[in-house]
Amino acid sequence: MTAIGLIDCNNFYVSCERAFDSSLIGVPVVVASNNDGCAIARSNEAKALGVRMGDPIHLIRDRLDRHGVVVRSSNYTLYGDMQRRILSAIDDFASEVEIYSIDESFLDLTPFGDRDLVAHANGMRTQVRRWTTIPTCVGIGPTKTLAKLANAAAKKNPIFDGVADLRDDAIRRFVLDRFPVGDVWGVGRATASKLAGLGIATAGQLRDMQMRQARGLGTVVLERLVAELRGVAASAVDVVEPQRKGMAVTRSFGSPVGDLETLMGAVAQFAMRAGEKLRSHGLVAGQLTVFFHTNQHKRDRPQHHGSRRLTLHPMTDDSLELLAAARRGVEAAWRDGFAYTKAGVMLDDLVAAEQRPRTLFEGDVERRARLMTALDEVNGRFGRFTAVPGTQGFRWGWTARAESRSPAWTTRLADVPVVAAG
Protein backbone atom coordinates (compact mmCIF):
# COMPACT_ATOMS: atom_id res chain seq x y z
CA MET A 1 0.00 0.00 0.00
CA THR A 2 1.27 3.41 -0.94
CA ALA A 3 2.20 5.55 2.03
CA ILE A 4 2.81 9.22 1.47
CA GLY A 5 4.04 11.49 4.22
CA LEU A 6 3.96 15.23 4.49
CA ILE A 7 6.34 16.89 6.91
CA ASP A 8 5.59 20.51 7.64
CA CYS A 9 7.45 22.88 9.95
CA ASN A 10 5.41 24.58 12.65
CA ASN A 11 5.27 28.37 12.22
CA PHE A 12 8.43 28.00 10.17
CA TYR A 13 9.70 31.57 9.92
CA VAL A 14 8.99 32.24 13.58
CA SER A 15 10.71 28.99 14.56
CA CYS A 16 13.77 30.03 12.51
CA GLU A 17 13.91 33.37 14.29
CA ARG A 18 13.63 31.60 17.65
CA ALA A 19 16.43 29.18 16.79
CA PHE A 20 18.92 32.02 17.13
CA ASP A 21 17.19 34.35 19.56
CA SER A 22 15.93 32.69 22.72
CA SER A 23 14.27 35.90 23.89
CA LEU A 24 11.55 35.14 21.34
CA ILE A 25 10.62 31.82 22.95
CA GLY A 26 7.33 31.89 24.84
CA VAL A 27 6.34 35.35 23.64
CA PRO A 28 4.00 36.24 20.77
CA VAL A 29 6.02 36.72 17.56
CA VAL A 30 4.97 37.75 14.07
CA VAL A 31 7.16 37.69 10.97
CA ALA A 32 6.22 40.36 8.43
CA SER A 33 6.35 40.13 4.65
CA ASN A 34 8.78 42.13 2.57
CA ASN A 35 8.27 45.81 3.15
CA ASP A 36 6.91 44.90 6.60
CA GLY A 37 3.46 44.85 4.98
CA CYS A 38 1.58 41.77 6.16
CA ALA A 39 1.87 39.11 8.83
CA ILE A 40 3.10 35.97 7.05
CA ALA A 41 4.05 33.83 10.04
CA ARG A 42 2.75 33.82 13.58
CA SER A 43 3.78 31.99 16.72
CA ASN A 44 1.04 30.08 18.54
CA GLU A 45 0.84 32.93 21.06
CA ALA A 46 0.27 35.43 18.24
CA LYS A 47 -2.38 33.18 16.67
CA ALA A 48 -4.13 33.02 20.03
CA LEU A 49 -4.25 36.82 20.06
CA GLY A 50 -6.18 36.71 16.81
CA VAL A 51 -3.43 37.74 14.40
CA ARG A 52 -4.39 36.21 11.07
CA MET A 53 -2.31 35.21 8.08
CA GLY A 54 -2.00 38.21 5.76
CA ASP A 55 -3.20 40.81 8.23
CA PRO A 56 -1.73 44.20 7.25
CA ILE A 57 0.67 45.15 10.04
CA HIS A 58 -0.33 48.81 10.00
CA LEU A 59 -3.98 47.92 10.61
CA ILE A 60 -3.24 45.76 13.66
CA ARG A 61 -0.37 47.84 15.02
CA ASP A 62 -2.29 48.89 18.15
CA ARG A 63 -3.20 45.36 19.06
CA LEU A 64 0.37 44.16 18.51
CA ASP A 65 1.75 46.90 20.74
CA ARG A 66 -0.86 46.35 23.44
CA HIS A 67 0.03 42.68 23.77
CA GLY A 68 3.76 43.09 23.37
CA VAL A 69 3.92 41.14 20.12
CA VAL A 70 7.42 41.11 18.66
CA VAL A 71 7.44 41.84 14.91
CA ARG A 72 10.38 40.63 12.83
CA SER A 73 11.04 41.53 9.20
CA SER A 74 11.44 38.46 7.02
CA ASN A 75 14.92 37.06 6.51
CA TYR A 76 14.75 34.68 3.56
CA THR A 77 18.46 33.98 3.50
CA LEU A 78 18.17 32.50 6.98
CA TYR A 79 15.02 30.53 6.16
CA GLY A 80 16.53 29.11 2.97
CA ASP A 81 19.58 27.90 4.82
CA MET A 82 17.47 26.32 7.57
CA GLN A 83 15.47 24.50 4.91
CA ARG A 84 18.67 22.99 3.56
CA ARG A 85 19.58 21.70 7.03
CA ILE A 86 16.12 20.25 7.60
CA LEU A 87 16.23 18.39 4.29
CA SER A 88 19.49 16.74 5.24
CA ALA A 89 17.97 15.66 8.56
CA ILE A 90 15.02 14.10 6.73
CA ASP A 91 17.13 12.22 4.24
CA ASP A 92 17.46 8.92 6.13
CA PHE A 93 13.72 8.65 6.69
CA ALA A 94 12.26 8.62 3.18
CA SER A 95 13.04 6.92 -0.12
CA GLU A 96 11.93 9.91 -2.17
CA VAL A 97 11.54 13.53 -1.13
CA GLU A 98 9.57 16.11 -3.08
CA ILE A 99 10.27 19.62 -1.86
CA TYR A 100 6.89 21.28 -1.98
CA SER A 101 7.69 24.63 -0.40
CA ILE A 102 10.24 26.20 1.88
CA ASP A 103 8.76 24.46 4.91
CA GLU A 104 7.02 21.38 3.53
CA SER A 105 8.06 18.19 1.78
CA PHE A 106 6.20 15.14 0.54
CA LEU A 107 7.87 11.84 1.37
CA ASP A 108 7.45 8.42 -0.16
CA LEU A 109 7.23 6.18 2.90
CA THR A 110 6.01 3.09 1.03
CA PRO A 111 9.25 1.11 1.60
CA PHE A 112 8.85 1.63 5.36
CA GLY A 113 5.16 0.71 5.28
CA ASP A 114 5.54 -2.57 7.15
CA ARG A 115 6.89 -0.72 10.18
CA ASP A 116 5.02 1.48 12.60
CA LEU A 117 4.97 4.65 10.52
CA VAL A 118 3.95 6.82 13.43
CA ALA A 119 7.10 5.80 15.30
CA HIS A 120 9.11 6.26 12.11
CA ALA A 121 7.75 9.77 11.67
CA ASN A 122 8.50 10.60 15.28
CA GLY A 123 12.09 9.49 14.77
CA MET A 124 12.33 11.90 11.86
CA ARG A 125 10.84 14.76 13.86
CA THR A 126 13.34 14.14 16.63
CA GLN A 127 16.25 14.23 14.20
CA VAL A 128 15.01 17.50 12.64
CA ARG A 129 14.55 19.02 16.06
CA ARG A 130 17.95 17.92 17.28
CA TRP A 131 19.77 19.23 14.21
CA THR A 132 17.87 22.48 13.75
CA THR A 133 15.57 23.07 16.78
CA ILE A 134 12.63 23.36 14.36
CA PRO A 135 9.38 21.69 15.47
CA THR A 136 7.40 19.79 12.82
CA CYS A 137 4.23 17.79 12.25
CA VAL A 138 3.77 14.80 9.95
CA GLY A 139 0.70 13.59 8.11
CA ILE A 140 0.48 10.17 6.45
CA GLY A 141 -2.03 8.91 3.91
CA PRO A 142 -2.48 6.96 0.67
CA THR A 143 -2.53 10.13 -1.46
CA LYS A 144 -0.94 13.55 -1.29
CA THR A 145 -4.24 15.25 -0.55
CA LEU A 146 -4.87 12.89 2.36
CA ALA A 147 -1.31 13.33 3.63
CA LYS A 148 -1.85 17.09 3.57
CA LEU A 149 -5.13 16.70 5.36
CA ALA A 150 -3.54 14.36 7.91
CA ASN A 151 -0.86 16.94 8.54
CA ALA A 152 -3.43 19.63 9.20
CA ALA A 153 -5.24 17.30 11.59
CA ALA A 154 -1.97 16.47 13.36
CA LYS A 155 -1.36 20.18 13.85
CA LYS A 156 -4.82 21.04 15.01
CA ASN A 157 -5.82 18.12 17.18
CA PRO A 158 -3.60 17.38 20.21
CA ILE A 159 -4.91 13.82 20.22
CA PHE A 160 -2.46 13.01 17.42
CA ASP A 161 0.57 14.39 19.23
CA GLY A 162 2.14 15.67 16.01
CA VAL A 163 1.68 12.65 13.73
CA ALA A 164 -1.57 11.54 12.08
CA ASP A 165 -1.80 8.39 9.95
CA LEU A 166 -4.97 8.27 7.84
CA ARG A 167 -4.29 4.97 6.07
CA ASP A 168 -6.74 3.27 8.39
CA ASP A 169 -10.31 3.53 7.04
CA ALA A 170 -12.02 4.18 10.35
CA ILE A 171 -9.61 6.90 11.43
CA ARG A 172 -9.82 8.47 7.99
CA ARG A 173 -13.59 8.60 8.05
CA PHE A 174 -13.56 10.03 11.55
CA VAL A 175 -11.21 12.85 10.58
CA LEU A 176 -12.77 13.66 7.19
CA ASP A 177 -16.27 13.93 8.61
CA ARG A 178 -15.11 16.67 10.97
CA PHE A 179 -12.72 18.48 8.64
CA PRO A 180 -13.99 21.81 7.20
CA VAL A 181 -14.09 21.58 3.41
CA GLY A 182 -12.55 25.03 3.08
CA ASP A 183 -9.40 23.75 4.79
CA VAL A 184 -8.86 20.99 2.23
CA TRP A 185 -5.75 21.52 0.07
CA GLY A 186 -6.97 22.96 -3.23
CA VAL A 187 -10.28 24.30 -1.97
CA GLY A 188 -10.10 28.06 -1.81
CA ARG A 189 -12.66 30.69 -1.00
CA ALA A 190 -14.48 30.60 -4.31
CA THR A 191 -14.87 26.83 -4.40
CA ALA A 192 -15.79 26.63 -0.73
CA SER A 193 -18.67 29.04 -1.22
CA LYS A 194 -19.95 27.14 -4.26
CA LEU A 195 -19.80 23.91 -2.27
CA ALA A 196 -21.62 25.56 0.61
CA GLY A 197 -24.45 26.25 -1.83
CA LEU A 198 -24.78 22.49 -2.28
CA GLY A 199 -24.67 21.89 1.45
CA ILE A 200 -21.16 20.46 1.33
CA ALA A 201 -19.34 21.59 4.43
CA THR A 202 -16.90 18.80 5.30
CA ALA A 203 -14.11 16.92 3.56
CA GLY A 204 -16.19 13.76 4.00
CA GLN A 205 -19.08 15.26 2.06
CA LEU A 206 -16.72 16.39 -0.69
CA ARG A 207 -15.30 12.86 -0.90
CA ASP A 208 -18.83 11.54 -1.45
CA MET A 209 -19.72 14.07 -4.15
CA GLN A 210 -20.49 12.78 -7.63
CA MET A 211 -17.38 13.01 -9.82
CA ARG A 212 -19.33 14.57 -12.68
CA GLN A 213 -20.80 17.16 -10.43
CA ALA A 214 -17.35 17.95 -9.05
CA ARG A 215 -16.05 18.50 -12.57
CA GLY A 216 -18.93 20.75 -13.45
CA LEU A 217 -18.40 22.84 -10.37
CA GLY A 218 -14.65 23.12 -10.27
CA THR A 219 -13.17 21.66 -13.49
CA VAL A 220 -10.85 18.68 -13.58
CA VAL A 221 -8.98 20.13 -10.62
CA LEU A 222 -11.87 19.48 -8.24
CA GLU A 223 -12.59 16.13 -9.86
CA ARG A 224 -9.02 15.00 -9.13
CA LEU A 225 -9.32 16.31 -5.62
CA VAL A 226 -12.40 14.16 -4.96
CA ALA A 227 -10.51 11.12 -6.30
CA GLU A 228 -7.59 11.83 -3.98
CA LEU A 229 -9.92 12.11 -1.00
CA ARG A 230 -11.20 8.64 -1.92
CA GLY A 231 -7.65 7.33 -1.80
CA VAL A 232 -7.12 7.24 -5.58
CA ALA A 233 -3.86 9.03 -6.40
CA ALA A 234 -4.01 11.74 -9.04
CA SER A 235 -0.45 12.89 -8.37
CA ALA A 236 2.64 11.01 -7.23
CA VAL A 237 5.60 12.06 -5.12
CA ASP A 238 7.89 13.58 -7.72
CA VAL A 239 11.56 14.07 -6.96
CA VAL A 240 12.59 15.79 -10.16
CA GLU A 241 12.23 19.50 -10.09
CA PRO A 242 9.79 20.53 -12.81
CA GLN A 243 11.09 22.81 -15.54
CA ARG A 244 10.31 26.31 -14.44
CA LYS A 245 8.04 28.29 -16.75
CA GLY A 246 8.58 31.82 -15.56
CA MET A 247 10.19 33.86 -12.85
CA ALA A 248 9.64 37.29 -11.40
CA VAL A 249 11.35 39.93 -9.31
CA THR A 250 8.81 42.40 -7.96
CA ARG A 251 8.78 44.75 -5.00
CA SER A 252 6.57 47.27 -3.28
CA PHE A 253 8.19 50.57 -2.49
CA GLY A 254 8.61 51.90 1.04
CA SER A 255 7.23 55.21 -0.18
CA PRO A 256 5.54 56.08 -3.48
CA VAL A 257 7.71 56.83 -6.51
CA GLY A 258 6.65 59.61 -8.86
CA ASP A 259 9.67 60.27 -11.05
CA LEU A 260 10.96 58.31 -13.99
CA GLU A 261 14.56 58.27 -12.86
CA THR A 262 13.82 56.64 -9.51
CA LEU A 263 11.49 54.09 -11.04
CA MET A 264 14.08 53.30 -13.67
CA GLY A 265 16.67 52.73 -10.95
CA ALA A 266 14.41 50.28 -9.16
CA VAL A 267 13.45 48.41 -12.33
CA ALA A 268 17.11 48.24 -13.34
CA GLN A 269 17.88 46.57 -10.06
CA PHE A 270 15.06 44.06 -10.56
CA ALA A 271 16.31 43.27 -14.05
CA MET A 272 19.82 42.64 -12.75
CA ARG A 273 18.49 40.39 -10.01
CA ALA A 274 16.32 38.55 -12.54
CA GLY A 275 19.45 37.90 -14.63
CA GLU A 276 21.21 36.46 -11.59
CA LYS A 277 18.27 34.18 -10.90
CA LEU A 278 18.16 33.02 -14.52
CA ARG A 279 21.86 32.14 -14.55
CA SER A 280 21.73 30.41 -11.19
CA HIS A 281 19.12 28.06 -12.69
CA GLY A 282 20.99 27.67 -15.96
CA LEU A 283 18.14 29.15 -18.00
CA VAL A 284 17.61 31.71 -20.72
CA ALA A 285 14.43 33.75 -21.24
CA GLY A 286 12.51 34.57 -24.42
CA GLN A 287 10.22 37.23 -23.01
CA LEU A 288 10.48 40.02 -20.49
CA THR A 289 7.57 41.92 -18.99
CA VAL A 290 8.06 45.07 -17.00
CA PHE A 291 5.25 46.64 -15.00
CA PHE A 292 4.62 49.34 -12.44
CA HIS A 293 1.41 50.47 -10.82
CA THR A 294 -0.18 52.80 -8.32
CA ASN A 295 -1.72 51.74 -5.02
CA GLN A 296 -4.75 49.65 -5.95
CA HIS A 297 -6.06 49.80 -2.39
CA LYS A 298 -6.70 53.53 -2.79
CA ARG A 299 -9.59 53.64 -5.21
CA ASP A 300 -10.06 57.40 -4.83
CA ARG A 301 -6.54 58.16 -6.13
CA PRO A 302 -5.60 58.39 -9.81
CA GLN A 303 -4.67 54.91 -10.98
CA HIS A 304 -2.27 53.78 -13.64
CA HIS A 305 -0.98 50.35 -14.47
CA GLY A 306 1.87 50.53 -16.95
CA SER A 307 3.28 47.38 -18.49
CA ARG A 308 5.14 46.27 -21.59
CA ARG A 309 6.06 42.88 -22.84
CA LEU A 310 9.22 42.55 -24.91
CA THR A 311 10.53 39.64 -26.91
CA LEU A 312 14.13 38.77 -26.19
CA HIS A 313 15.72 37.77 -29.44
CA PRO A 314 17.98 35.96 -29.23
CA MET A 315 16.89 34.34 -25.97
CA THR A 316 19.26 35.44 -23.25
CA ASP A 317 20.46 35.24 -19.67
CA ASP A 318 22.55 38.37 -20.05
CA SER A 319 21.71 40.94 -17.40
CA LEU A 320 22.70 43.82 -19.66
CA GLU A 321 20.26 42.65 -22.34
CA LEU A 322 17.51 42.29 -19.73
CA LEU A 323 18.35 45.70 -18.36
CA ALA A 324 18.16 47.31 -21.80
CA ALA A 325 14.82 45.65 -22.55
CA ALA A 326 13.39 46.62 -19.17
CA ARG A 327 14.42 50.24 -19.70
CA ARG A 328 12.77 50.33 -23.11
CA GLY A 329 9.60 48.94 -21.56
CA VAL A 330 9.53 51.50 -18.78
CA GLU A 331 10.10 54.37 -21.21
CA ALA A 332 7.25 53.17 -23.41
CA ALA A 333 4.78 52.67 -20.57
CA TRP A 334 5.72 55.64 -18.39
CA ARG A 335 3.13 58.24 -17.53
CA ASP A 336 3.82 61.31 -15.45
CA GLY A 337 1.84 62.43 -12.48
CA PHE A 338 1.16 59.17 -10.63
CA ALA A 339 2.39 57.81 -7.32
CA TYR A 340 3.72 54.34 -8.10
CA THR A 341 3.92 51.88 -5.24
CA LYS A 342 5.04 48.66 -6.89
CA ALA A 343 7.05 47.51 -9.88
CA GLY A 344 8.54 44.35 -11.23
CA VAL A 345 10.30 42.45 -13.97
CA MET A 346 8.98 39.07 -15.10
CA LEU A 347 10.67 36.57 -17.39
CA ASP A 348 8.85 33.96 -19.46
CA ASP A 349 9.55 31.35 -22.12
CA LEU A 350 12.34 29.88 -20.06
CA VAL A 351 14.57 27.25 -21.66
CA ALA A 352 17.69 25.48 -20.42
CA ALA A 353 20.67 27.52 -21.59
CA GLU A 354 22.21 24.60 -23.48
CA GLN A 355 19.00 24.12 -25.49
CA ARG A 356 18.88 27.76 -26.48
CA PRO A 357 18.16 28.19 -30.15
CA ARG A 358 21.12 29.78 -31.92
CA THR A 359 20.68 32.75 -34.19
CA LEU A 360 22.84 34.09 -36.94
CA PHE A 361 23.90 37.46 -35.58
CA GLU A 362 24.57 36.95 -31.91
CA GLY A 363 27.68 39.02 -31.36
CA ASP A 364 30.34 37.88 -28.96
CA VAL A 365 28.25 35.65 -26.74
CA GLU A 366 31.22 34.00 -25.05
CA ARG A 367 32.71 37.25 -23.93
CA ARG A 368 29.43 38.45 -22.45
CA ALA A 369 28.96 35.12 -20.70
CA ARG A 370 32.38 35.55 -19.07
CA LEU A 371 31.39 39.04 -17.98
CA MET A 372 28.21 37.69 -16.37
CA THR A 373 30.15 34.95 -14.60
CA ALA A 374 32.56 37.56 -13.23
CA LEU A 375 29.63 39.73 -12.14
CA ASP A 376 28.01 36.82 -10.29
CA GLU A 377 31.30 35.93 -8.62
CA VAL A 378 31.98 39.45 -7.39
CA ASN A 379 28.44 39.92 -6.13
CA GLY A 380 28.40 36.45 -4.59
CA ARG A 381 31.57 37.13 -2.65
CA PHE A 382 31.19 40.77 -1.69
CA GLY A 383 27.45 41.11 -1.45
CA ARG A 384 24.62 41.71 -3.84
CA PHE A 385 25.05 44.74 -6.12
CA THR A 386 28.70 45.32 -5.31
CA ALA A 387 29.32 45.41 -9.05
CA VAL A 388 26.58 47.02 -11.12
CA PRO A 389 26.46 48.47 -14.61
CA GLY A 390 26.62 52.26 -14.81
CA THR A 391 23.13 52.36 -16.27
CA GLN A 392 21.69 50.76 -13.15
CA GLY A 393 22.59 53.89 -11.22
CA PHE A 394 24.74 54.22 -8.14
CA ARG A 395 22.13 55.45 -5.73
CA TRP A 396 18.78 53.89 -5.14
CA GLY A 397 16.04 56.44 -4.83
CA TRP A 398 13.72 53.84 -3.39
CA THR A 399 13.86 51.57 -0.41
CA ALA A 400 11.77 48.80 0.99
CA ARG A 401 10.99 48.82 4.65
CA ALA A 402 12.58 46.13 6.82
CA GLU A 403 12.74 47.66 10.23
CA SER A 404 13.63 44.65 12.31
CA ARG A 405 15.47 42.10 10.22
CA SER A 406 17.39 39.44 12.11
CA PRO A 407 21.07 38.87 11.26
CA ALA A 408 22.18 36.30 8.68
CA TRP A 409 23.06 33.93 11.53
CA THR A 410 24.15 31.04 9.37
CA THR A 411 25.23 32.54 6.06
CA ARG A 412 27.30 35.65 6.77
CA LEU A 413 30.51 35.20 8.72
CA ALA A 414 30.18 38.48 10.60
CA ASP A 415 26.73 37.42 11.85
CA VAL A 416 27.56 33.93 13.07
CA PRO A 417 26.67 33.72 16.76
CA VAL A 418 29.68 33.60 19.07
CA VAL A 419 29.72 31.32 22.08
CA ALA A 420 31.86 33.13 24.62
CA ALA A 421 34.79 31.10 25.87
CA GLY A 422 35.61 30.90 29.60
Next chain:
DNA sequence: TCTGGGGTCCTAGGACCC
Protein backbone atom coordinates in the same frame (compact mmCIF):
# COMPACT_ATOMS: atom_id res chain seq x y z
C1' DT B 1 -28.46 32.42 -51.12
C1' DC B 2 -26.00 29.30 -48.55
C1' DT B 3 -22.60 30.35 -43.94
C1' DG B 4 -18.94 23.56 -41.98
C1' DG B 5 -16.20 21.27 -39.15
C1' DG B 6 -12.44 20.54 -37.73
C1' DG B 7 -7.75 21.96 -35.91
C1' DT B 8 -3.86 25.02 -33.40
C1' DC B 9 -1.95 28.72 -30.92
C1' DC B 10 -2.12 32.53 -27.98
C1' DT B 11 -3.78 35.49 -24.26
C1' DA B 12 -6.27 37.00 -20.34
C1' DG B 13 -8.18 35.96 -16.28
C1' DG B 14 -9.58 33.07 -12.44
C1' DA B 15 -8.42 30.11 -8.76
C1' DC B 16 -5.32 28.21 -5.88
C1' DC B 17 -0.88 27.41 -3.23
C1' DC B 18 2.94 28.83 0.36
Next chain:
DNA sequence: TCTGGGGTCCTAGGACCC
Protein backbone atom coordinates in the same frame (compact mmCIF):
# COMPACT_ATOMS: atom_id res chain seq x y z
C1' DT C 1 2.52 56.96 5.90
C1' DC C 2 1.03 52.14 5.91
C1' DT C 3 -1.94 46.13 2.40
C1' DG C 4 4.30 40.52 0.09
C1' DG C 5 6.48 38.00 -3.45
C1' DG C 6 6.65 34.51 -5.52
C1' DG C 7 4.63 30.40 -8.29
C1' DT C 8 1.18 26.70 -10.85
C1' DC C 9 -2.72 25.01 -13.55
C1' DC C 10 -7.03 25.44 -16.11
C1' DT C 11 -10.57 27.49 -19.16
C1' DA C 12 -12.72 30.52 -22.40
C1' DG C 13 -12.45 33.00 -26.31
C1' DG C 14 -10.28 35.12 -30.32
C1' DA C 15 -7.36 34.71 -34.40
C1' DC C 16 -6.07 31.97 -37.77
C1' DC C 17 -5.63 27.76 -40.74
C1' DC C 18 -7.40 24.22 -44.19
